[in-house]
Amino acid sequence: MSLNVIDDQYNDLPFEVTPYSPTIGAEISGIDLAQPLTDAQVEGVRAALLDRKVIFFRDQDITTEQHLDFARNFGEREVHPFAPHKEGYPEVLAITHDRERPGQENGWHSDVTWRLEPSLGSVLRCLECPPMGGDTLFSDSYAAYDNLPEAVREKVEGKYALHDFEGFRTRLRDRGIGEEQIEAFNKSYPNPEHPVIRSHPETGRKGIYVNAAFTKHIIGMAQADSDALLGVLYHQANMPEYQCRFRWAKNSIAFWDNRACQHYASSDYWPHFRIVERVTIIGDVPYYKSDGPATDLDESPFRGRIKRQHTDPGPNLFKV
Ligand code: SIN
Numbered sequence: 001m002s003l004n005v006i007d008d009q010y011n012d013l014p015f016e017v018t019p020y021s022p023t024i025g026a027e028i029s030g031i032d033l034a035q036p037l038t039d040a041q042v043e044g045v046r047a048a049l050l051d052r053k054v055i056f057f058r059d060q061d062i063t064t065e066q067h068l069d070f071a072r073n074f075g076e077r078e079v080h081p082f083a084p085h086k087e088g089y090p091e092v093l094a095i096t097h098d099r100e101r102p103g104q105e106n107g108w109h110s111d112v113t114w115r116l117e118p119s120l121g122s123v124l125r126c127l128e129c130p131p132m133g134g135d136t137l138f139s140d141s142y143a144a145y146d147n148l149p150e151a152v153r154e155k156v157e158g159k160y161a162l163h164d165f166e167g168f169r170t171r172l173r174d175r176g177i178g179e180e181q182i183e184a185f186n187k188s189y190p191n192p193e194h195p196v197i198r199s200h201p202e203t204g205r206k207g208i209y210v211n212a213a214f215t216k217h218i219i220g221m222a223q224a225d226s227d228a229l230l231g232v233l234y235h236q237a238n239m240p241e242y243q244c245r246f247r248w249a250k251n252s253i254a255f256w257d258n259r260a261c262q263h264y265a266s267s268d269y270w271p272h273f274r275i276v277e278r279v280t281i282i283g284d285v286p287y288y289k290s291d292g293p294a295t296d297l298d299e300s301p302f303r304g305r306i307k308r309q310h311t312d313p314g315p316n317l318f319k320v
Pocket residue numbers: 095105111122124135136263264265276278
């Protein structure tokens with residue numbers, strides 16, 4: 001399977017697709033999200049999402065109901081148990097930052113991996129953006145996996161890792177939530193164990209499925225060894241070659257596949273306002289299958305040092 005998918009495949013879709021980078025991200029135009037989507041549009045959006053991992057829409061002046069309707073095309077919406085929601089809309093996460101509440105989503109993550117059934121995808125709508133900054137970055141988890149040295153892949157294939165919502169506990173305490181209530185949350189949301197390398201349920205492709213925000217350790221490994229190996233895996237999300245970056249404008253929308261990418265909201269706009277709203281679509285229980293479409297690395301657009309690292313990781317970087 002080629003990593004570089006820019007070709008004629010988008011010609012059949014009922015809208016325009018403009019890729020952002022070789023393997024991740026694309027802007028979709030010629031579709032009005034204020035209208036109910038046709039079956040062909042829904043299938044087209046799904047195909048574009050599966051291929052590009054995150055897709056972007058511009059100038060979509062839609063209502064909250066229309067935001068929810070769009071997400072409904074792709075699955076059931078979750079109610080986040082901890083994060084504040086928009087008044088009257090429990091399924092709409094209200095993410096507001098300003099002088100008193102600086103940005104805090106600036107860590108690489110995939111949404112709600114601390115759930116037993118984490119998210120399929122998230123649909124984020126921009127209501128107000130700062131004069132500059134506040135971009136969101138996305139990192140391709142397939143490319144991150146595909147370009148791991150063989151020695152690292154051998155260590156992580158088939159392994160499971162424990163996930164936890166620790167960061168939210170701190171935020172709950174900051175909001176004055178007592179220990180009794182937090183203990184009740186611990187019981188309602190026990191730590192799941194998810195595969196370190198996840199097989200995507202729709203594409204069959206393998207991707208790294210641990211993230212610095214929610215993953216605690218790899219099961220069955222000493223904490224120091226697990227930390228070292230997780231450090232190598234987390235580092236992959238930082239590689240600019242596997243990323244794209246989205247500059248927000250009012251009424252822009254991003255729809256990302258949490259099973260195939262991680263994201264990072266740049267917190268570089270304080271003290272300005274940034275108001276976005278997220279509808280999160282529930283996914284399935286992650287699993288790992290050893291077989292699946294393999295990447296032909298000779299087709300990889302990532303040459304130079306990354307390609308050399310793949311064949312020769314060097315003596316220290318991947319010593320775990
Ligand atoms: C999120 O992490 O879900 C929010 C991303 C953003 O605000 O850009």
